Every structure is written in C-alpha cells, then in structure tokens.
Amino acid sequence: MRRRTPGAEHGRVTENIAGLPMSPLEILALLGAVALVVARWLPPAARPRVTIAAGALLVPSALAPAVTGIRWQLLPVLAGAALAAPFALAPLLRGRRRGGRPAWRARWWLALPGSVACAGLIATGPVAAWAFPVPVFPEPSGAFAVGTRVVQWTDPRRPETFTADPNDLRTVVVQLWYPARKSPAGTRRAQYLGRTEREARTVSEALARGVGLPGFLVDGVPRARSRSVFDAPVAGGGERFPVVLFSPGSGGVRTQNTAWAEELASHGYVVAALDHPYDSAAVVLADGRTVTTETASSGDRGKDDELAAGWTAVRAADLGFVLTQLDALDRGGIADPLTGRLDTGRVAVSGHSMGGAAALQAARQDRRFAAVLDLDGYPHGPTTPALDRPTLALTQALTPGTDPRYLPRLTEALGSSTATSYRLTVPGAAHLTFMDGPLYLPPVPSLVGSLGRTESPRVVAAATLAFLDAVLRDQPGDPAGALRAYGDLTVHHPGGHG
Known part of the structure; x- marks a missing residue:
C-alpha cells in the first residue's frame, strides 16, 4: 500500500513550528x-x-x-x-x-x-x-488519512450504579478514529481532548487536578490539534476494517491515546475509545453536562483491590455494550457513514492501566472479542475463566519501585490462557509511555520513560500493529519474531509452557 503524503495544514501564527516548543x-x-x-x-x-x-x-x-x-x-x-x-x-x-x-x-x-x-x-x-509544550502529534505512517468523530450511546438495560437515581441509565461517550479519504489542503485538524476548545480545556483542567498539578502548567495541551479530521469521509473502496476498542486508565479519558489511535487508523483499523462517566476525569455529555470522576482510592490495599475490581467490571460491561452498538451500526441499525465498513468478526479489546484490566475482563465475558491488548495494566478482578484469546501485554521496564504483585499477577493471567499470549517489556518505558503523555509532559524518565517524544508513540504503535496484523488479519509468520524488535519478549504457550 502506498504511504500517503502529508496534506497541507491550516497554519496559524499561534501554532508551534514543527520541532520547536514555541510559536x-x-x-x-x-x-x-x-x-x-x-x-x-x-x-x-x-x-x-x-x-x-x-x-x-x-x-x-x-x-x-x-x-x-x-x-x-x-x-x-x-x-x-x-x-x-x-x-x-x-x-x-x-x-x-x-x-x-x-x-x-x-x-x-x-x-x-x-x-x-x-x-x-x-x-x-x-x-x-x-x-510543557503544545503537543505535536506524529504524522501517521499508514496508507490512509484519518477521520474522527464522537458518538454517545445509552444502555437501556443497565442502570447507572454511580448515582442513586433508579431512572438514570448507563451512558458512554465514544470517539471513533477511522480510515478516511484525504481532506482538501487547508482542512482544519481535529481539536485534541475534545470536540471544541472549551471541552478540551474542561478535560485538561480535570486531568491536571487528578494528578495534583495546577492547570496552567499544561495549558498548551488544549491548544493542540491532532492529525485527524472531524467527520472526514470514510475511505473509499468498500473494504471492511477490523475494530479495536480502547479503555483509558483510571481517571483517563477517551483521547489519551490519540497518537496511537491515529496510527492504527492510518493502517486500516477502526479504533473506538471510551469515556467511562464517573471514572474518567471529565466527560462532557451531549446535553452540555460535565460528569467528573467519583472514583478514589481509600488507602487500604484490600479495600482498594475490591473497589478496583468493581470499577473494572463496569468498564468491561461498557466495552461489551459498545461492541453491540458497533455491530448494530455496521448492520444499519444505527445510521452512520461506517455502516457496512466494520468487520465486527475481527475485534480486539484493549486498554491502558485499569483499562487494560477491563480489556482482560471483557474478553473473559464476551467471546466476540478475538484478541486482547493490555497496555501496562494490572489485572484486577477474577482470573477465571481462563483467557482463550491471543493476548499481548506491553509493560514498562520493571524496577524496585514496581508493585511486587504486578508481574506474578500478570504472569498468572497470561500463563493460564488457552491461547498463545505474549508479554513484551519495552526498555526505557514508564507507565505513561503507553499514552500521549510523552508528547506534552516534561521528559523525566521516571514519569514518561526515556524513549523520547518521537520514539515513544512509534514503538507502542508499531508493537501493537505487529500483534494485531498477525491475530486479526492472519498475516503469515509468528508475531513473536516481529515483537522481539521492540523489547524483551516472553511467550506463554497453551498448557503453561513459556
């Protein structure tokens, strides 16, 4: 497939010059x-x-x-x-x-x-x-331009457990990134973190509060624009695209992995990333209301494990519901430009941190998910039934400060799988390497790793594509060979032979 040439961008004197942190x-x-x-x-x-x-x-x-x-x-x-x-x-x-x-x-x-x-x-x-720069998103390397849009769906079968109102039903906000036709020169790129700059500022300030930072420190983030275009026409040709669902980290938001999602979409995947209301830092609903997080640790390890398992279960149910909606969308039950273009028989479920744990649980509960991708997520919740889908767990470099329960717990989850699973430890990675953080946070190795602002998103997306292409597109060859190029690989074969 031919690599597309970058389109002309709508330039402003207030935007940063590529490669420089100042406008x-x-x-x-x-x-x-x-x-x-x-x-x-x-x-x-x-x-x-x-x-x-x-x-x-x-x-x-x-x-x-x-x-x-x-x-x-x-x-x-x-x-x-x-x-x-x-x-x-x-x-x-x-x-x-x-x-x-x-x-x-x-x-x-x-x-x-x-x-x-x-x-x-x-x-x-x-x-x-x-x-603390205005983040500059990498140009996607695939053959497709990238479009994006946001949808909101309410599950009529599930009450909202975070509120006392018995008539309040569970609602999720989903952002889709998809292969698109190339937009005309000068087309404005999508706002990062929100549909509008106002929404982006609301989300940015909530994220800053969540980690104890004053909002002004990251005031460049809501000014950023990604590489996708809102509501761009879907790519022509009639090809059906595999689907990747994504759940963000605890307190995270649907846009936290935009660079990763755009890279996958440019290679022919549709990425559907979720906001989980009352868990995500801030979710702006269609009626203008902003729902902020109500999840918080208690400080007691046992109680926190129980809380995390409960929150993970809600997220897993959200993921299953969104897949049902995407299937209805593809069949024409929901009017959408992507109708007939989603291959809902080839779906991976993924997530970062707690979202990775939710992905593991969703795959245990829902056989429609054909593969699992865990981006440095501790496996909260039950470890049964055994996973029977190929799984890739990307982890940061383990240090003495890493939770000593993390590796044994992850090894148990992967080792008991009845399908071949992989754990890839990425040298130089930290927990936030697996999201957009390296693009706009200070380059402190303990915070965002030591791979740098250019290499961090490239490595995570490339490893993801190596796995997804093998398990969803049945590309010939062992994915282990491709994965070893990005870190230290452990392969868990069915039957417990690593």
Whole structure:
C-alpha cells in the first residue's frame, strides 16, 4: 500500500513550528527580549538600531496574546524584557548630552547583574516551553488519512450504579478514529481532548487536578490539534476494517491515546475509545453536562483491590455494550457513514492501566472479542475463566519501585490462557509511555520513560500493529519474531509452557 503524503495544514501564527516548543509570535518575543539585553553592551552607534528593532519585535508579539491568549511560558520572557527595557531605552530617550558627548548609561557593574538577571528570566521561557509544550502529534505512517468523530450511546438495560437515581441509565461517550479519504489542503485538524476548545480545556483542567498539578502548567495541551479530521469521509473502496476498542486508565479519558489511535487508523483499523462517566476525569455529555470522576482510592490495599475490581467490571460491561452498538451500526441499525465498513468478526479489546484490566475482563465475558491488548495494566478482578484469546501485554521496564504483585499477577493471567499470549517489556518505558503523555509532559524518565517524544508513540504503535496484523488479519509468520524488535519478549504457550 502506498504511504500517503502529508496534506497541507491550516497554519496559524499561534501554532508551534514543527520541532520547536514555541510559536512564531513567541519566538519573536524571545528574540526581541534578547536584543534588549544585548543592546546595552553594543557599541554606541549600533545601540539605537538594535533597541528599535527589539521594540518592533516585542510590541506585536506582546499585543497578539490579548487576542489569541497567552501561555504562561511567555511571561518570564516578557518580564525579562520589561526589566531590560530601562537599561536599553534610557540612552535612546535622553539622546546626546551637550557638546556631543554620549548620553549617560548605567555603569557596567550595575548593568551586568541586571543583564544576567534578565537573561536568566528570558531563558526560563523556552526551557518551560520545552518542558510543557503544545503537543505535536506524529504524522501517521499508514496508507490512509484519518477521520474522527464522537458518538454517545445509552444502555437501556443497565442502570447507572454511580448515582442513586433508579431512572438514570448507563451512558458512554465514544470517539471513533477511522480510515478516511484525504481532506482538501487547508482542512482544519481535529481539536485534541475534545470536540471544541472549551471541552478540551474542561478535560485538561480535570486531568491536571487528578494528578495534583495546577492547570496552567499544561495549558498548551488544549491548544493542540491532532492529525485527524472531524467527520472526514470514510475511505473509499468498500473494504471492511477490523475494530479495536480502547479503555483509558483510571481517571483517563477517551483521547489519551490519540497518537496511537491515529496510527492504527492510518493502517486500516477502526479504533473506538471510551469515556467511562464517573471514572474518567471529565466527560462532557451531549446535553452540555460535565460528569467528573467519583472514583478514589481509600488507602487500604484490600479495600482498594475490591473497589478496583468493581470499577473494572463496569468498564468491561461498557466495552461489551459498545461492541453491540458497533455491530448494530455496521448492520444499519444505527445510521452512520461506517455502516457496512466494520468487520465486527475481527475485534480486539484493549486498554491502558485499569483499562487494560477491563480489556482482560471483557474478553473473559464476551467471546466476540478475538484478541486482547493490555497496555501496562494490572489485572484486577477474577482470573477465571481462563483467557482463550491471543493476548499481548506491553509493560514498562520493571524496577524496585514496581508493585511486587504486578508481574506474578500478570504472569498468572497470561500463563493460564488457552491461547498463545505474549508479554513484551519495552526498555526505557514508564507507565505513561503507553499514552500521549510523552508528547506534552516534561521528559523525566521516571514519569514518561526515556524513549523520547518521537520514539515513544512509534514503538507502542508499531508493537501493537505487529500483534494485531498477525491475530486479526492472519498475516503469515509468528508475531513473536516481529515483537522481539521492540523489547524483551516472553511467550506463554497453551498448557503453561513459556
């Protein structure tokens, strides 16, 4: 299949330049601030020109955020420029003294500490922008462009267990990523984290609260746009696409694995990712209500295990319900552009963290799932009946700080399977490597691993595709051979022979 060429994007001066953590306006402000600091130390003849040029750069870049919004990373740059301005402007404003002598300027021993302080403030800006950037999503490598849209479904058979209202039925919000036709040049890409920037900000702030961070630290995240296009026409040709359901981590949201979902969709899969209301950090419903998480640990290990098993069971039921809806959609029971294009006989269930545990439970309960993908998820809940579907568990590099129960529990789940299963430990990975976190969080190895912002999503998606292509598309060869390229592989054969 031919790899598609990246389409032209709808550019804005407020968007980051690819590979750089700052937008063009922010870079202009940075250059202007640096020029103001340097101006004090230039020869007298050059000083006025450099100062005027610095002002010309700073004024538009400082005024534009009043319209487009300002990122906190720019504040130290503007503060450094404000402190440097008196040193640079005073000689210019005073002109020349009588007799043609140069105007007074601050003594070097007074100006030097001020210049160093200003330079330190200004340098804080790009460092902060690098640590907390507006995420830049990788261009999908497959043959298809990617479309996305959001649906909301209510299960008439299940009451909502998180509320006391007996008439409240379980509702889930699902985002679909699917193979699409290439959109015209200039088509606006999909907002990350939500259908609108307002929804994205609501979700971003809820996610930040969930991990104890002030929301402003990650204010670049709701500004981001992914590589897919909302409501893009489905790819032509009549091909039926295998389906991958996805459940996010505890407190996670449907969009947390967008880079991964877009890569799978570009290779001919339909990915359906769920928001689990009252578990996900924030779920914006069709009527405008926002449902926030009500799950919280108690601090008691035994009680928390029981709570997690219950939450996992709800998620597993959500996954089964969504598969039923997708099957109805494909058959025409739900009017949709994807009708007749879903291969619901080839479906994998997947998840990250607690979502991985939910995927394992869903596969035990529902034989319609043909394969399981667990992205670093501890297997909560019962370990019976035995799994009888091929399973891939991707895990972070195990350290002394890893829960000592994790590996034995996972080994038990995989080892008792009646189908061949795989555990792939990815060197350099951390728990958040298996989601979009490396694209916008500080590159701290203990937090997001050491693979980097480019390699993290590539490795996780490539390993996933190697497994899915083998088990859902029956590509010839042993998937173990392909999986070994991405980490340390343990194969669990039926009958307990590893």
